[in-house]
Amino acid sequence: xxxxxxxxxxxxxxxxxxxxxxxxxxxxxxxxxxxxxxxxxxxxxxxxxxxxxxxxxxxxxxxxxxxxxxxxxxxxxxxxxxxxxx
Numbered sequence: 001x002x003x004x005x006x007x008x009x010x011x012x013x014x015x016x017x018x019x020x021x022x023x024x025x026x027x028x029x030x031x032x033x034x035x036x037x038x039x040x041x042x043x044x045x046x047x048x049x050x051x052x053x054x055x056x057x058x059x060x061x062x063x064x065x066x067x068x069x070x071x072x073x074x075x076x077x078x079x080x081x082x083x084x085x086x
Contacts, residue, residue, distance in 0.1 A: 001050050001062050009034030010069040011045070023047035028061065028070055 014030025028045045032038040046064040053059055059070040 001052055001060065001067070003067075005062060005065065005067050008036065008066045008068055009039065010071050012071050014070050014073055017044060019047040023049040023064065024051065027063070028068070030070075033071070 010033040011028050011030035012033050014028045016026045017029045019025060019027050024047070027047045029043070031042050032040065035041075035043075045061070045066070045068055048061050048063055050062040051059055052061075061068050061070055
């Protein structure tokens with residue numbers, strides 16, 4: 001995880017959107033919480049290039065441009081080549 005990239009807030013009620021051949025193959029779509037420009041709005045990250053599950057059940061992700069914290073996924077999420085996280 002590249003900690004030099006800016007952390008741009010959190011995504012609530014997020015799900016995956018496929019981006020085949022880019023990064024880990026998906027981006028997150030949800031509601032921004034704390035984003036400097038899009039706080040409270042629905043949107044998406046750029047493609048995910050790294051992910052770390054945290055002890056509290058959230059995910060820290062690095063995108064092509066930034067970093068985010070992912071909260072409350074909608075449904076079952078499959079990350080890193082089909083490994084399912086609940």
